[in-house]
Amino acid sequence: MINRFIIFILFILCSCNKYEPICECINVPDPTPMSLSYPNNFPSPNIPVWNPLTEEGVNLGRHLFYDPILSSDNTVSCASCHKLTSAFADDSQYSIGVGQALGERNAPTIMNVAFQNVFDWDGKSSSLEQQAVRPIFNEVELHNNNWTEVISRLKMSELYSSLFCAAFGTEDIDSLHILMAISQFERTLNSFNSRFDQWFYNGGPYTPEEMDGFNIFATERGDCFHCHPIGLFTDNTFHNNGLDSDFNDLGRYNITGNPLDEGLFKSPTLRNIEFTAPYMHDGRFNTLDEVIEHYNFGGYDSPTVDPLMKYVGKGLLLTEQEKSNLKAFLLSLSDSSFINNLEHANPFYE
Amino acid sequence: MIFIINNNIKKFFFLIISFILGFSSCKEYGCTDASAINFNLNATEDDGSCNYNECLETDTDCLEINFHHFVDDLEIIFGNDNINYQNNAGNHYSVRRILYVLSEIMLFFEDGTTLLLDEFFFINTDDPQTLTKTLYNLPALSSGISFTLGFRTKNNIDNQYINVENNFHSLMLWPNTNGVNLAFQGGYHYMKLEGKYLDELGQEKFYNHHTGPTNGSDFSFYQFIFNYSGSDGFNGVSNSISINMNVNNFYNDPVYDFNIFGSGIMDNIDAQWNLFQNAGDVFYVATNY
Numbered sequence: 001m002i003n004r005f006i007i008f009i010l011f012i013l014c015s016c017n018k019y020e021p022i023c024e025c026i027n028v029p030d031p032t033p034m035s036l037s038y039p040n041n042f043p044s045p046n047i048p049v050w051n052p053l054t055e056e057g058v059n060l061g062r063h064l065f066y067d068p069i070l071s072s073d074n075t076v077s078c079a080s081c082h083k084l085t086s087a088f089a090d091d092s093q094y095s096i097g098v099g100q101a102l103g104e105r106n107a108p109t110i111m112n113v114a115f116q117n118v119f120d121w122d123g124k125s126s127s128l129e130q131q132a133v134r135p136i137f138n139e140v141e142l143h144n145n146n147w148t149e150v151i152s153r154l155k156m157s158e159l160y161s162s163l164f165c166a167a168f169g170t171e172d173i174d175s176l177h178i179l180m181a182i183s184q185f186e187r188t189l190n191s192f193n194s195r196f197d198q199w200f201y202n203g204g205p206y207t208p209e210e211m212d213g214f215n216i217f218a219t220e221r222g223d224c225f226h227c228h229p230i231g232l233f234t235d236n237t238f239h240n241n242g243l244d245s246d247f248n249d250l251g252r253y254n255i256t257g258n259p260l261d262e263g264l265f266k267s268p269t270l271r272n273i274e275f276t277a278p279y280m281h282d283g284r285f286n287t288l289d290e291v292i293e294h295y296n297f298g299g300y301d302s303p304t305v306d307p308l309m310k311y312v313g314k315g316l317l318l319t320e321q322e323k324s325n326l327k328a329f330l331l332s333l334s335d336s337s338f339i340n341n342l343e344h345a346n347p348f349y350e
Numbered sequence: 351m352i353f354i355i356n357n358n359i360k361k362f363f364f365l366i367i368s369f370i371l372g373f374s375s376c377k378e379y380g381c382t383d384a385s386a387i388n389f390n391l392n393a394t395e396d397d398g399s400c401n402y403n404e405c406l407e408t409d410t411d412c413l414e415i416n417f418h419h420f421v422d423d424l425e426i427i428f429g430n431d432n433i434n435y436q437n438n439a440g441n442h443y444s445v446r447r448i449l450y451v452l453s454e455i456m457l458f459f460e461d462g463t464t465l466l467l468d469e470f471f472f473i474n475t476d477d478p479q480t481l482t483k484t485l486y487n488l489p490a491l492s493s494g495i496s497f498t499l500g501f502r503t504k505n506n507i508d509n510q511y512i513n514v515e516n517n518f519h520s521l522m523l524w525p526n527t528n529g530v531n532l533a534f535q536g537g538y539h540y541m542k543l544e545g546k547y548l549d550e551l552g553q554e555k556f557y558n559h560h561t562g563p564t565n566g567s568d569f570s571f572y573q574f575i576f577n578y579s580g581s582d583g584f585n586g587v588s589n590s591i592s593i594n595m596n597v598n599n600f601y602n603d604p605v606y607d608f609n610i611f612g613s614g615i616m617d618n619i620d621a622q623w624n625l626f627q628n629a630g631d632v633f634y635v636a637t638n639y
Contacts, residue, residue, distance in 0.1 A: 306545035
């Protein structure tokens, strides 16, 4: 009797509308392990032991990343604000969410995040899995109310049961596996094949202008390297770079409550900076020239401005040629192979 | 029969619900006490693993080291605008942060034996986690300590410490300019001491006293052994000490004038040499009990 009852229950579960049955996800092969390659000036990637990279997991994450099904009205995806052509940043000053709602900060790039351990402009997230939750429920982003509605949309899709089955050996879609898959995909978005890399590590061509720009960048002359050290070109920490004397956005302070953190934001990577405009946490600068001019001016003083901004009030006093060379160096950090990598592109357009 | 079926039905649903909840609630075990050094922000269940980074007064096989930072007798109040300190050159200055490396750390014991640690200490006043170090499984109570401020050349290798915790690599990297600028040949800073000072006109300026391998030179400073003082004033042993830095002694003899050396000194051999010469009396060690 009880056996018949169990069979009945399983029959009910297996006959749900469009949701593929749990009972079909059996005897699937183990997902294929995947490893990351990276240069020796990158730290080891932060990959939780409970969420190893697999080809199937990354593939599922890629679909979820590009699919507006994660938003409450099926209009906005992760990729709406993290665009491949913008090196996974947003070319809009403020990102547009569900119902045309505007965000309050410029969406940062999610490139090379596998090698970082603090995320968002204010560092509110300490893992990618933790970070991925926030936009799903943020009312100016994907604007869901709870996991139930997200999961029920995915369950109604004909696509995802097989993708979850291949990635995790289960069609029982749940929040944890959604976040694990998105994080896996994000950990594959890595860029380290710029003209700079080819020169620095392989002796490739580099112009005198680029070299002089690098010299300005990596020495006390311009002193850019302390916040953007060679390698990842971010120091993974927080600074007030003198954008304002008074703050509309308190940044890191909102997380720590430490007055010394007022107006501090995480240093963004400068890799692919050519593609990640507009710049700064609020996207106030549209061009690299404006950014260079800000630092050449020296920035505004305030109680928390970083001592590394040591030219506040007097300026760097770069010549026009030096500014041009610095820009040439920054442009040498572009990695066109990254933004043209079809493995990172929208799978629904393949 | 019906009773038996109902029980089995209950068990079945319990299993199903447990399975679903098991995936959706995602318990994570770890230390949930924010005051512990291994506090896990993501942990939902305490597993008893909290480590408080301290030796009990009766412990004889560990050593707790706390780091404190002074300007003469005053423990530093960190912040740009606290321009209340004064050095021998008459410079008024504040201290916003200090980051530094102590390497080649050697412990001395009463029986004459020594222990060279295979780790270095990274101290960052912005990061409270780095302000206490605890060494376990020592052979006895230690009676003295010596160390080097910074890395000697043989240990100051590009990308050598890229995976050291507390973001060490990113914060302390000394640029490698691939031959473009000989002052910057890679490796790591020894120290980053930063704040504001008043220039000759009384205007506020920032200073970055960053020491390291300028021009590939070795300005690391070997700090001769500190023997702990006991109840009789000398020959003590302890499992709790403070390594104290008196920042002002970096500027005393020879006199270091902020106005002469300017804001940034990474490529300034003279400034590096001056600070190196002053390093001898910057540190002192006190026992806590």
